[in-house]
Amino acid sequence: MWEARFREAIRPVCGNTTTTSKWTGHVKTALASNPRSGNTWVRELVERTTGFQTSTAGYCDVALAKTFLGECDPDAKFLVKTHHPAMLHHNQVSTSQYARNNGFTKAVHIVRNPIDSIFSEWQLEHYPKAMGQLDHTGRLNVGEFGSDTVAGHRHRKEAIAYAKKWAMHEEYWTTSSFPTHHARYEDLIDYKLPTLMSILAFLLPPDELPSLSQVACVTELDAAREAYKSRKNPAFSTWNTWNPELRKQVIEIVRPGWCRQGYNVLLRKVVGEVKGIDGICDF
Numbered sequence: 001m002w003e004a005r006f007r008e009a010i011r012p013v014c015g016n017t018t019t020t021s022k023w024t025g026h027v028k029t030a031l032a033s034n035p036r037s038g039n040t041w042v043r044e045l046v047e048r049t050t051g052f053q054t055s056t057a058g059y060c061d062v063a064l065a066k067t068f069l070g071e072c073d074p075d076a077k078f079l080v081k082t083h084h085p086a087m088l089h090h091n092q093v094s095t096s097q098y099a100r101n102n103g104f105t106k107a108v109h110i111v112r113n114p115i116d117s118i119f120s121e122w123q124l125e126h127y128p129k130a131m132g133q134l135d136h137t138g139r140l141n142v143g144e145f146g147s148d149t150v151a152g153h154r155h156r157k158e159a160i161a162y163a164k165k166w167a168m169h170e171e172y173w174t175t176s177s178f179p180t181h182h183a184r185y186e187d188l189i190d191y192k193l194p195t196l197m198s199i200l201a202f203l204l205p206p207d208e209l210p211s212l213s214q215v216a217c218v219t220e221l222d223a224a225r226e227a228y229k230s231r232k233n234p235a236f237s238t239w240n241t242w243n244p245e246l247r248k249q250v251i252e253i254v255r256p257g258w259c260r261q262g263y264n265v266l267l268r269k270v271v272g273e274v275k276g277i278d279g280i281c282d283f
Contacts, residue, residue, distance in 0.1 A: 003193045007216045014217035020069055023052040023078035029203060030057070030099065030107040031079045034086050034169045036120035037112035038185040041232075043068060045196055046079055046203070048218045049210050054079040057102055079108065079203065086169040099176065108199055109173040112185035113263050114254045115247065118162040119145060119238040122155070145238075146246030156246050163253040170257035186235040186266060236270050248276055255280055 031054065033039040043054045044067070053070025057080045060072035070076030084098050099107070122145075146156045173180060181202035188195045193215070200209055239247070251258055258264065259281035268278065 006193060010212050010216040012213040012216040020047050020051050020053045022070065022073070022076055025078065027105055028077040028103045029079050030102070030104040031081050031110070032107050032169075032173045033083065033110040034112070034117055034121075034166050035083050036117045036124060038110050038188060039081050039083070040064070042108070042110055042183075042188070042199065043079065043081060045192075045218055046199065049196070049200060049214055050078075050204070051210075052078040054081065056080065057082040057084070077103070080104070083169070085172055086165045099178065104178070106179040106202075107173060107176060107181070108202065109180050109182045110185060110188075111170060111182065111257075111261050113235060113261075113266070114163060114166045114250060114258065115236060115242065116233065116238050117185075118159055118166060118250065119241060121162055122158060142241075144243050145241050146243035148243075152243065156243075156249075159246060159250055160253065163250040167254045167257055170254070170261070174257065174260060182261075184261060189232055189234060234270075235266055239271055251277055251280060 031039055031042060033042075046052075047054055047068065053073065053076040054068055055070045055073055055076035056064065062072075065071040070078075080102075082102075142151070142155065144152065146152050146159060174182070179202075181199060183195055183199060196218075197215060200215070242250075264278070264281040267274065
């Protein structure tokens, strides 16, 4: 509602919001997230608003290069996608010097609640690939995720491994020693305008910020301009898909980050009180 009123008040004249160029600044900013947490979506919003190209650290995703012209350009350092340390490459044996070795001096950290992001990552990894490409919208019907079956036990093992990755990633970027702006995926869904503007204010000095008209042009969801065209599901949309015991075990594993990011509060707001979980941050 607020975003609609904002567009109505600004009355933007929206031309081509996909033309981008290389940023000429010297600061290299990481766009860090655990997989399936909105990293690519944030890239799209930032590129279309600022006009500056973004890229990916450590490798070139040829599929993404169709959307992001700077994807394979190591000099496109305005905003650089990374899932580290959730996806370690063979030559990265330690996480401690990752940011310094890659030249990052600041970061935007996008976090999504582990219940939804883990299930989404599991789906991405297991849904049949078409022509060798990952399907970012496909969904397998697994019934109760982590049920007391042979398949469910395998799901449990994988979910726990994903949870440990989520916890490691959240701690790494939350405790980083350089300036870091934290934003939740759920806030980008519910409050896209202020969340996006806070990210832009972190990236650019006041005299280089895009106009309100430019911001207004990208606040309306336009799946046709997206690289993955993935769903933008509300918070805890997969909550009832999980086996309750496994769900609680995962939250126990990620508890420090879960509490730091306020997911105990958001869960209570969206789902209500959950026995055994509601007081998990009372320590």
